[in-house]
Amino acid sequence: MKKYSRVPEQLIYKIWEEKQFTEVLKTSDGTEIEVIDPGSRNNDKAGPDFHNARIRIGNITFTGDVEIDTFHSDWRSHGHHLNQRYNKTILHITIADNQSSGYVTTQSGRHVPTLNLSKYLSQPLRQTILTEISKIGEDEIKMPCSEVADEAPIELKLKFIKELGLLRYRKKCDRFLARLKELIVLHEVMISEPKINHDFHKEIEERTFSSSDFENAEIWQQLLYEEIFEALGYSKNKDAMMKLSHAVDINFFRKMPKENFVAQAESALFFISGLVPEPNRLEDEETSEYIRNLYENWEQIKSGYDGVYFNKSHWHFFKLRPQNFPTVRIAAGARLLDRILNKNLFSRIIGAVSSIENNYKLISKLRDLLIVKGEGYWSKHFNFNKGVRTDIKYFIGLGRADETIVNIILPILTVYFEIFNKRKIAERILALYIYFSQKESNHLVDEVSEVLDITDKKLRSVYYQGMIELFRNYCIKQQCLECEIGKKVFAS
Template sequence: MREAILHFIWQGQKFPAKELRTTLGLPISVQDTGRPNTLSGPDFLNAHIRIDKQQWVGHVELHVKASDWYVHQHQRDAAYENVILHVVWEADTVVTRKDGSNIPTLGLNEYIREEEMTKFRHLFFNKKQHSLLCEGDIGKIAATILSPWIDKLFQRRIAQKVECIQEWLLESGQDWEQVFFMALLKSYGLNINAASFLSLGKALNYSIIRKNAHNAFLLESMFFGMTGLLGADKISDPYYLQLKLAYKYLQTKYKLRDESVFKPEFFSLRPYNFPTLRLSQIANLYHRNPALFMAVVKATSLKSLRTLLQTNASTYWDTHYVFGKPTACNPKSISRQFTDLIILNAVLPIREAYHQNKGSSDLNFLTFVAQEMSAERNKIVRLFHANGVKATNAYQTQSLLELYHQYCLKNKCLHCAAGRHLLYGK
């Protein structure tokens, strides 16, 4: 049994015709199941329920077992004090509030027969690794159902990134250049080194970047030094030793503190994504345009954004991927695909955050740019494609990523338009 099934049963009131009763035998009449809560706290908010002769307005909490209330420590959380009904599959214990009063409990296993569960099992119980709960069905849903949901998912993905940017703004004292520097670093780190690169962005004040932007070598020395990439003693490479010497000077001059910066990883990365190359590319990007934030905010097309973000690693990296190990000459510029990822993950969200702070929205431009980009290529997009949902641009693939991470992985089928359609038929 999974709670997702209980959510479906409660929200759709999939009960037999006979009267429901609490575990103490009191009759239950549900006028309003409440609003599903996607945040922390009770599962359904502001329900209207009549228990015996008393009308109640409050929240509903769902669990597989009643004892899960104590497992999850709800008795210590004030957010659950206004729970008026505890809906469970198995009422294995009595649940009380802080004041000792009983919380009315509905045990569903007394009302739902085994055959009534059959139509749910394909959806909830047949999930394979790296598959979708609605595998084999989602591709059959009409575009009139999926398209509006894709639009909402894109907007929610942008909204989550904007919320994160707003938090960084508060931490930085409303320094937009600093925040964009952080967002850019995090995006350059991709999944493996996002935390490391972000920790560098938080530890390094952008005013120092601005003061040294005339020299890409100095920026490299700071980035490599603060991330711990200049800590080896056995490397005799001249460029490495020059960087190390420059970092010691800058560390003293600006009182740089690198204790909070995580060292980036090389393991499992393709050479073109090695942190050495990515940090050098960022250094050269800011060397070319120290006022990058305002430039991307003022850009009016995808083409102009791509031009602004185009950058190469320093010439040393033409023949290296790591320090002290020469390779065949191959200039390390960022690809179109990588540039578009940076635009999606850093540029578009910060533009929207900036416009929101000005009392407007940049969503139309964001939508246009994402729709103009080619569809992303990753295992999640391929998974949906294999199940009949084919994305043709980055707007759609960003929506599918949001769907997978925020709904599919969390089994939130009842909060998904596709899931509700498959379950309710509407």
């Protein structure tokens, strides 16, 4: 059990040691269990929870270890099936029954019977434990090597994480290049994505693109717009924000007057997103006035839009901080659209990279170009008719600006300078990515860096991104023996 769960660990241990069971124990397949000796607690952080237990299962008495997990699936997700320390396990105990079979398998290939302990507890005990289990989040970080990661040399871990950080960066570059090619073809055939009825992917695969194909500034603006909107959606609304930016082509916004651009862009985005409430459901005057302005602006521009519309069910609000609500994110997006179309954002980014040699000054400049201060209605509200306790000072703050630089701006710049054969600048962009240190972390990176004992490196973008790549493509997929760290700590 150990660090993996937030269930009351000491209570579970006490129940096992004192044999606080309401009836005769049975394995998941119905074989009777007699606990002759529950064993002694393992106070080390690695290995099964109890050593030297004596347990009769059926007609056979076993001596060995006992492991207690919250869920049956934890045996694999925690890497016990790869860890030699668990080869002497004679009983696998679960607290919540989500099992798919009556046993687990050790690294040596031996089957270990499973006991679902909650069935044999008094009602008060069972309720206490199951209540705690219900609080465990779906996004709980589970690394199979949590108990043994410190056995891998720090140099090996850093080398592998850096390689993954570079791989993740290159994958972003490749994805952006592929999208640019799609945008070129879409622009040439003059169609918008919701109306696509032909397979242009084959055309892209068979076509050889030259640098001249990428000279149209509109495709770069569209790409920047799409990627920024997707990033603004965070994890819960990324898909919806991405689909919104694909549905509402950037050319639709070009027709809007500069002096009233943000108001009209907000109006379009909110109506198309399906988030504008009915006017008769409003309570405060400030919201009523804002909604009236949205309607007035939308009346002026809606005839120019013939794409798809969304509805409120496409958007997620649950368990989001107010400043991360899609309403506030869309307001931020409208202001960045203004910078893209009316303030030459992409050209200014290219200019900054080409002219500023000092990395610190360049990073400061890029941050300045992306940070968006709170203003107007959405600095005081997180949803229509829902005011904030404290004004939202930044729609896009330093942390989100850094995420945008690392995940969007730098990869796009690498693609741009590689396409136009400016290799030295492209190499400098990659070096900047390796050099870059973000101001903020996130829960996943915090947990992974702690397990790997590299917390001092977690804000370096190449390691930050590498840890995300590690967790998403190795840990949760249980590809431990494909991972250089896993190969080391789980080697037979």
